[in-house]
Amino acid sequence: MRKILTRPEFVPAVLLILAFIAGTIQSPYFLDVRYLLDSTGPYAETGLLVIGLTFVIISGNIDLSVASNLAFVACATAKLAQIGLPMPAAATIGVLIGGLLGAFNGALVAYAKLPSFLVTLGTLALFRGMAQALMGSASVQVPSSFVGADRLDLPLLGVPLPFGIMIVFVVVLGLTLHRTIFGRWTFAVGTNEEAAFFASVPTPAVKFRIFVLAGLLAGLAGVLIDSRLGVARFDHARGLELEAITAVVLGGVSITGGRGSMIGSLLALLLIAVLKTQMILANITSEVQLTVTGTLLIVAVAITGVATRLSAPRKA
Amino acid sequence: MLAKVAKSREMRTLILVILVFAIAAFKEPRLLSASSISSILLWIPLLTVMAVGQMLVIVTRGIDVSVGSMLGLSGMLTGMLFRAHPDLNLALGAGASLGIGAVLGLINGGLIAWAKIPPIITTLGTLSVYRGLTFIVSGGHQIDSNNIPSALTEWSLRGPVTIGGVTLPWLLVFALLAVGLGYFLTNKTVLGRNLYAIGSRPEAAHLRGVPVGKSVFACYVICGALAGFAGLLYASRYGFVNPATAGSGMELTVIAATVIGGCDVKGGSGSVGGVLLGCILLGVVNVALAVLGVAADWQVLVYGSVILIALGLDAFASRRQAKEVAA
Amino acid sequence: MRNSLLILSLAAMALVGCQRSTDGASSGSTTSSGGQLKIVYIPKNSGNPYFNEVVRGFEEAAKAAGADFTTTAPATAEATSQIDLIKAQIQRRVDVIAISANSPDALNVVLDEAKAAGIAVITVDSDLVGNESHRDAAVVPTDFTKVGESQIELLGSQINYEGEIAILSATRDAPNQNSWIEGMNETLKQPKYAKMKLVETVYGDDEPQKSTTEFEALLAKHPTLRGVVSPTSVGLAAAAQALATAEAYPGGAKANGPGLMLTGLSTPNQLKKFVQDGVVKGFQLWSPYDMGVLACNLGIAIKKGEVTPKEGAEFEDPKLGKVAFGKNNVLSAGPLVTFDKSNIDKYNF
Structure with missing residues (x-):
């Protein structure tokens, strides 16, 4: 029993079920599978950021720049398509740009040994500023053939394509995190970087690759947002890093690194999606939503902090 | 040795300030006009007051990204106070803004020092919470200029000293007072010494008997109080307080000014003088960009680059230092 | 691992559970309750004194017409968050959506969805320039x-x-x-x-x-x-x-x-x-209040089929009188007012 209680997934799983019940009671329009699935579009994008951040935070770092990365990729992809590049090529280059921006973060953190929160606070502004310098405050249209991935349902499963893509990444990268040597290194770096280094874990390379991964996923999310909205703007997804980080720590990932799981992050993302959908449906003002998200972040970290202390072996 | 490095950092910033100003003034001589100079002098105070608080936090290896939201909430509440009591004494208003800021900083500090939630997470959370509260307490209504006492807006206009036709406005006087407070705290008090000790080596500080929790808590309270006071200065400077725009995004400017001013982001070093120079540099850059007619679209890009370049220089400098020590 | 599987299946059950109950829920709520029209207005952002005044116009016009009025807005003036808000209104089965768009083109897709669901879509203050086909009519405050x-x-x-x-x-x-x-x-x-x-x-x-x-x-x-x-x-x-x-x-x-x-x-x-x-x-x-009134009444009339927006056609507003549609179905609410020392004390917004 105690084992279940202290698992990182426990809290978000319970809250998710409660949120579903609350949503059903609160609004007659909430329990509508079609609507809920249609609402997953934005959360598929958030989800990709969450997957990357799960690695980053388990390794004891943070990446505040993911949403700005997403916005820059969205703008760059649309611009490339606008100057005549075929959309598949533009999208591929877009994802790679995301990886490149991630590599920039990774190099500064892993090799220049700078604190990740400051590096990515800088690139949060830098990437967003690059997007604004590229676009001004105008929007650029995406070729109409590329618009509407979120309204394509996957055969058999019946879930929208972006959500399906996100689930595939959750499974593949979840297995990477929990079943491969790279995953073990990620935990090792987050638990005790020096010890990991002496246990011949290539710590800089591990950190570098994690940031590249987060960047690639943010880039993919940027391409997906282009398809969902049909236009690219520099202010896309502003502040989304906050929601993604909230999901990760709410999912039981310890903010100081070394502990967490992919399923926990996924459940927490679903929880946030359900909560937000409810609030929007109830026309709860955006400022109250802002307060709720911020509080949730702090409470989530506090809870996992307590959980970690509980699950730690008692010292004699 | 350390003092020398800190000094050279300040020198570096000072040279940069002079260089930027000279180049910009060469391209557009009107930057030297009285109205440009006063525009720069009025741009700096808000930033300086907040940057002094941020410096204390960064010295302990912390960060406070909620300062912009604290400015907004404090400015809004103080503005509402003036709306309800138009004849309220300005000193009382100032006290209220400081007090409100201190309470908000107290929440940050409590979560960080005692609940042990990392500073970046705590303040990222309160960044949203305080902004949301600003909307909620105001019901989404802004404080218009006719609700702000003229005596307050005159802080940007009149002052105690006039030198050669240029008045030193109260706004700037308060900024200098904040710098003085920062200097006193960092150089003359036990708390200041403790903050540096914590930033240099937290474990060692604890073993040496430094009250780590209390000191960290105190620096977030001071940071909050100063950000709260900046809310009042904001009302004075801009003449209205809007729940969405007041202080929004200012955390980046403040952090940029602090790291440009030579605060080591790995904690343990940084001086008030350097921070003041960092603020002056950003003030000059901002006004120069406008006078030169550079599009506003580039501003966020500039801040981001500035933070990263300052970080890069730091990393470079500390590596060379490490090599020198090793040699 | 075992536990995670358990949790996953629990979550799946929750999803399946809601699937079953949907049919009942949706069939029960397709008709709006009591015949009261539901109208919603989405300003550019909250905390903006200008839009607060538009909202006041909506509120009072809706009250006079016996309609159910709500408003919701993003915290900052950006287009993406307006999309989710519109989606939620479609799901809430409102009858009229009035919106001050933050982008002339980012909302096209979701507004089409709203129109397909039979909702009257009106832009207020900021029109979808170049994308006018994605809304039924526009109300601008004055002749721009x-x-x-x-x-x-x-x-x-x-x-x-x-x-x-x-x-x-x-x-x-x-x-x-x-x-x-x-x-x-x-x-x-x-x-x-x-x-x-x-x-x-x-x-x-x-x-x-x-x-x-x-x-x-x-x-x-x-x-x-x-x-x-x-x-x-x-x-x-x-x-x-x-x-x-x-x-x-x-x-x-x-x-x-x-x-x-x-x-x-x-x-x-x-x-x-x-x-x-x-x-x-x-x-x-101009008067943002009048613009809110006109937009509210126009939305209700379009939904009830009392008026078909067309260039040259006229709409009789119960409060502001007759107004004619201009090019692209644009209505303008009133004249510009000049405020100076002689009259400013008479206004409070």
Whole structure:
């Protein structure tokens, strides 16, 4: 029993079920599978950021720049398509740009040994500023053939394509995190970087690759947002890093690194999606939503902090 | 040795300030006009007051990204106070803004020092919470200029000293007072010494008997109080307080000014003088960009680059230092 | 691992569980309750005094018409969050969506979904320029083609139609702003305004700090500047405070010659103090309240099928009287009002 209680997934799983019940009671329009699935579009994008951040935070770092990365990729992809590049090529280059921006973060953190929160606070502004310098405050249209991935349902499963893509990444990268040597290194770096280094874990390379991964996923999310909205703007997804980080720590990932799981992050993302959908449906003002998200972040970290202390072996 | 490095950092910033100003003034001589100079002098105070608080936090290896939201909430509440009591004494208003800021900083500090939630997470959370509260307490209504006492807006206009036709406005006087407070705290008090000790080596500080929790808590309270006071200065400077725009995004400017001013982001070093120079540099850059007619679209890009370049220089400098020590 | 599987299956069960109950839920709520029309208005952002006044117009018109009115808005003026808000309104099965769009093109897809669901879609204040087919009709506060001209005439009358002038706008790509600036440029070509020279147009991005810095830079760059027009309320309020601080207004301690005249568009409360102190002589705005009233009544009428928007057709507003649709089904609510010392105390918004 105690084992279940202290698992990182426990809290978000319970809250998710409660949120579903609350949503059903609160609004007659909430329990509508079609609507809920249609609402997953934005959360598929958030989800990709969450997957990357799960690695980053388990390794004891943070990446505040993911949403700005997403916005820059969205703008760059649309611009490339606008100057005549075929959309598949533009999208591929877009994802790679995301990886490149991630590599920039990774190099500064892993090799220049700078604190990740400051590096990515800088690139949060830098990437967003690059997007604004590229676009001004105008929007650029995406070729109409590329618009509407979120309204394509996957055969058999019946879930929208972006959500399906996100689930595939959750499974593949979840297995990477929990079943491969790279995953073990990620935990090792987050638990005790020096010890990991002496246990011949290539710590800089591990950190570098994690940031590249987060960047690639943010880039993919940027391409997906282009398809969902049909236009690219520099202010896309502003502040989304906050929601993604909230999901990760709410999912039981310890903010100081070394502990967490992919399923926990996924459940927490679903929880946030359900909560937000409810609030929007109830026309709860955006400022109250802002307060709720911020509080949730702090409470989530506090809870996992307590959980970690509980699950730690008692010292004699 | 350390003092020398800190000094050279300040020198570096000072040279940069002079260089930027000279180049910009060469391209557009009107930057030297009285109205440009006063525009720069009025741009700096808000930033300086907040940057002094941020410096204390960064010295302990912390960060406070909620300062912009604290400015907004404090400015809004103080503005509402003036709306309800138009004849309220300005000193009382100032006290209220400081007090409100201190309470908000107290929440940050409590979560960080005692609940042990990392500073970046705590303040990222309160960044949203305080902004949301600003909307909620105001019901989404802004404080218009006719609700702000003229005596307050005159802080940007009149002052105690006039030198050669240029008045030193109260706004700037308060900024200098904040710098003085920062200097006193960092150089003359036990708390200041403790903050540096914590930033240099937290474990060692604890073993040496430094009250780590209390000191960290105190620096977030001071940071909050100063950000709260900046809310009042904001009302004075801009003449209205809007729940969405007041202080929004200012955390980046403040952090940029602090790291440009030579605060080591790995904690343990940084001086008030350097921070003041960092603020002056950003003030000059901002006004120069406008006078030169550079599009506003580039501003966020500039801040981001500035933070990263300052970080890069730091990393470079500390590596060379490490090599020198090793040699 | 075992536990995670358990949890996953629990979550799956929750999903399946809701699938079953859906049919009941949706069939029960397809008809709106009691025949009361549901109308929602989505402003550009919350905390904006201008839109607060539009909301007040909606509220009172809806009350008079016996409709159920709600409003919801994103915290910052960006388009993506408006999309989720519209989706939720479709799900809430509202009858009329009125929206002040944050982008002329980012909302196309979701507005089409709303129209397909039988919802009347009306844009208010900011239209979908170039994408008009994605909404049923638009309500603009005044005839936008005349704003530029009125503003130049107002400034001209304040400076005896002579001297250097400048414009302080919002963002570089704001469609309304740009159409007004174009109107100002056209007006300045008329012989009456031959002695007024537009020296520069700057952008303050609707941020107080940036607007202030840009305005002060104008003062520094053009020492002989006689007038500034700021057709945005954030820019005008920030500029007025900066002008008061610089004491360069007519009669101010540091005024250069006859001093600098500032005018533009703003809600009266934001500038009341400056008009009373003589920093600003006069400025203009339409009635956002009337715009809210008209949009609300139009939405209800379209939903009920009482009016079909078409160029040249007329709509009889119960409060404002007859209004005719212009090109692209645009209705304009009323004239520009000039606020000055003589009348500003009569307004409170």
